[in-house]
Amino acid sequence: MLEPSPIRSPRSRLLRFGAAFVVLLAVAGYVAVQYVTGGAGAPGCRVVSGDDDGATYEFTPEQAVNAATITAVGTARNLPERAVTIALATALQESALRNIDYGDRDSLGLFQQRPSQGWGSAEEIMDPAYSAGEFYEHLVEVPGYTRLPLTVAAQRVQRSGFPQAYAKHEPDATLLAAALTGRSGATLTCDGRPGATRAKGPDAVRAALVRDFGRDVLQPLGAEVGASADSSPAPSASASGGSGGRTVTLPVGDGPGTGEDAERRGWQLAHWAVANASSLHIERVAYAGRQWTAGNTDSKWYPVGGGSSHGSERAPGPVRITSAR
Template structure:
C-alpha cells in the first residue's frame, strides 16, 4: 500500500486544525449567547425559602427586574401577596418573565396580552408597569380570586388555550412573591455583575424607583404625606448613595409592617443591581454586596451594627459610581 504523500498529510493536518478551530468558535459562540440570554454562565439571581426547607428558584437579572416591577405594582395597588403570586406565575408561564415582542398571533409582553383583544396598544403592553397594572385590574374583578386555585384565578384573567399550565409555576412564584413583597427577609440575592444598559448612579436608582413605585417624595418634610402611600421617599441622595426611609404601608390589604416594607425595597434594589450597577444594599442589620461568590446577606459591616441601613427605619443603596 503506497505511503501518503507529504502534501496529503499537510492537508489532513490543516483540515483537522480547521475543524478544531470551528468547534472552539461554536463553543465560544454558545457560551456568549448563554451569557447574554441568561443561560449557563450568565450572572444569576436566586430566591430561597424563608422556612429553611431548601426550596430555591434561580433566575436571571432580566427576570429579576421584571419580577420586582410586577410585585411593586401589585403592592402599590394595595393588593395582597396572593395577587402578586398569581401575577408572577402567569408571567412565568406566558413569557418566562421576559418582556418579549412576539407571541401567539399579536400577543406581546410579560403577560402576552393582545392589542386586538382590548388589552391596550402595543406600546402600552410592552411597558411592564402598564401590563402589570392591567393584569391586576382584571384579576381583582375575579370574585374570590385569593381563595381560588392559582391556575383557576390566572385562567379567568388570561383565557389561555392551556388553562392548567399556570399551576406548575406556583412554587417558584410563591418564593418570589414572599421575597419581593418583603414577607420573607434576606432571601433574594443576585451576583450583581454590571450588565444593564441604563446609566448608573443614584439618579438612575431614583428614576427606577419612580418607574416601579410611583412619584418620589424628595424631601424629609414631605414624609408626612408619604406615610399613607406605598411610594418610597428619598431623604438622602449624595455621592453614590441613596437612602430610603421605611414606613408602614397603610394602603395595602390589612396593612404591611415596616419590616416587610423595608425588605421589599431592599430586595427590589438587589433585583435591579446588575441593571443599575448597585454595589451594596443594607437593611435591618444585614448587608448584600455585589460580586460575592455566594451572594449572601451578611451581618452589616457598620461598627456595632449601627448606622443608616442597619436598622428598620431606612434602606441604604450604594452604587458603583
C-alpha cells in the same frame, strides 16, 4: 516499512492556526458577553424559602427585573401578597417572565396581552409596569380572587386555552412573592454583574424606583428624579462608607407604618434593588444590619462589618443602594 510523514505546507499550518484562533476569539467573546449581561441564558439570581424548608428557585437577571416590577406595581396598589403570587405565576406561564414581543396572534409582553382585545396599544403592553397594572385591574374585579385556587383566578383574567398550566408555577411564584414583597427578608440574591447597555448611577436608580413603585416611593428622600444625591437631607453614606455620592438612601422606619410593616417595606426595596443590580449597575445594598455585594456567588446576605446580625435585623433603618463606580 515506515511510511514517510506527509509534508505539511506552511500555508496549511497557517490556516489551521487561524481557524483555531478564530474559535478562541469566539469563545472568549461569548464568555465576556455572558459576564457583562449577567448571563442572559443562565440563572444569575436565586430565592430561597424563609421557612427553612429547603425550597429554592433560580432565575435570570432579566426575569428578576420583571418579577420585581410586577411585585412593585401590585404593592403600590396596596394589593395583598396573594395578588402578587397570582400575577407572577401567570407571567411565568405566559412568557417565562420575559418581556417578549411575539406570541399567539397579536399577544405581547409579560402577560401575553392582546391589543385587539382591548389591553392597550402594543407599545403600552410592552411596558412591564403598564402590563402588570392592567393584569391587576382585571384581577381585582374577580369576586373573591384571594380565596380562589390560583388557576381559577388567573384563568378568569387571562381566559387561556390551557387554564391548568398556571398551577405548576405556584410554588416558584410563592417564593418570589414572599421575597419581593419583603415578607421573607434576606432571601433573594443575584450575581449582580453589571449590564453594558443600561444607564447607571443614582439618578437611574431613582427613575427605576418611580417607574415601578410610583413617585411616592421617593417622598421619604425629599428628592425628585434627577436630583443629586447630595440634595437629600437623609444620610447618604453606604454601610462601608466613602460612597455617599453614589448611594440612594430610602428611610423606611420614619414614615407611616412601623415595626413589621416598616421592616417588610425595607426588605421589599432591598430585594428590588438586588433584582435590578445587573441592569442598573448596583454594587451594594444594605438594610437591617445585612449587606449584599455584587459579585458574591454564594447567595447570602452578610452581616455588616462581619459581626453577628442578631438583634439588628429587625431594627429600623434606611435601605442604602450604592451604584457601581
